[in-house]
Amino acid sequence: MYSGTMGTQEPRGTEQPRGTQERLIRSTQELLWERGYVGTSPKAILERAGVGQGSMYHHFAGKSELALAAIRRSAEELRQSAEECLGAPGTAYDRVSAYLLRERRVLRGCPIGRMTQDRDVVHSPELRRPLDELFGWLQGRITEVLAEGQRRGELADGLDPAAGAAAVAAVVQGGYVLARAAEDPAPFDAAVQGVLALLAAQRTPGTATAATTG
Amino acid sequence: MYSGTMGTQEPRGTEQPRGTQERLIRSTQELLWERGYVGTSPKAILERAGVGQGSMYHHFAGKSELALAAIRRSAEELRQSAEECLGAPGTAYDRVSAYLLRERRVLRGCPIGRMTQDRDVVHSPELRRPLDELFGWLQGRITEVLAEGQRRGELADGLDPAAGAAAVAAVVQGGYVLARAAEDPAPFDAAVQGVLALLAAQRTPGTATAATTG
DNA sequence: GTCTATATATAGATAGAC
C-alpha cells in the first residue's frame, strides 16, 4: 500500500539517491506528462526510476495508486508556481500578466491539463479530484486578484472577475493545444498577448504600470 | 492500402449500410475522440464497426492509416461547422460570438484538440498535419473576421486581430480542459463569457447589436 | 525491501481459407 505523499518519513537531509518511493513518483510524473496515463506502463516507470518490479509493487498497489501520488505532486508544484506570480505585489494586471508570461516549456504542455484528456483519469473520481481542485483553486485565485484590482480602482467595474479568470485560465490551457498542433510556441504567445491586450483595455485611466496603491 | 478519403466512389445515394470502409472511418473517429490514439485498439475499431479483422486490414494498411483518414474527416467536419458561424452575416462580434456560443457537447471536448495530447500523433508529421491545418485555418479565419470588423469601424483600431483570434481559439480549447477537470460545462461557459465581454468592450460606440453596415 | 520468474489478457498485425 502507498503510505501517503507526505508522511512516514521526510528526507533525512543526507539521503543520497533520494529513496525508491520518491524516484518512482518522479518518474511517474515525467511519464504521465509525456505519454499520459494510458500510454504509461508500469514497466516504463520502473525502468526510468531504475528499480525492479518488486520494489514498485511493494510501495504502491498498482499503476493507479502510483499515478495518484504523481498527479497530486504535480498539482501541488503547479499551484506553488502559480501562486508565486499571482501572490506577488503589484497591480492586478501585473500579477495576471506575470502568471501568463512566466517561463513555460510551451510544447510540453501542462502536466495537469493533459490528464483531462485521459479517459481513465477523468472517469476515476480519485484521480480526477486533484485536477478539479487545482483548476478550481486557480480560477478562484485569479478571480480574487481581479476583484481586488477592481476594489483598488485599477480595473473597470464592468469586468466580471470570475468570467475573466476563467478566460485567463482557458487561454493558457488552450494555448498549449494550439502550440502543440503547430509544433510551435507562437500560437500560445499570441493567445496570451491577445487576452492581455483585452485585459489591459479594462484598466482605469492612470493605472499605467506600477501602482503601489495599497 | 487506403484509397483516399474522397475519391474512388462516392455514396451511390441508395447505399444501405454505408460500406465497410465508411463504417471503419466513422468508428475510428468516435474512438479517437473518446479514447485518443494510444487508447484506441484495432480490435475496438472493428468491433464498433461490426466488421471482421480481415476487412479492416484489407481497406487500411494499419491503425495509423485508419487514424489519418478519421482525423482528416473530423477536421473537415469541424472546419465546416466553424465556417457556418464565422461566415454568417452580421457584425464581427456577432460572428465570433456565434462561433463561441454554438451548441457543443462540452464535456466530450474537441475531437481534434484532443489529438494534440497524443504523443504518437504529434510525433507523426502525417498525423499532425491535419491538426496544424485546422487550427491554422481557424485562427486565420477569426483574424479575418476581426480585421473586417475593424475596417467596417465596428471594432477599435487598437485591437490586434491575430492575437485576438488566437485568444478566442485558445479559450475554446482551454475551456474544454477546465470543464473536463470539473466534470461540469460551467468553466467552459464562464471562459466564453469572459472573452466575449472583453471583446465587447472593443466595440466602437454605436455598434450595439445588429449593424447591417455592408 | 528488492529481485527474478511466472501468468493472463490485450495490442497489433499476418496468413491463408472461402
Next chain:
DNA sequence: GTCTATCTATATATAGAC
C-alpha cells in the same frame, strides 16, 4: 472482400526466493 486462425510483443500484475 471478408472471415477465422495464428503469431510476437507488451501490459499489468502475482508468487515467491533472497
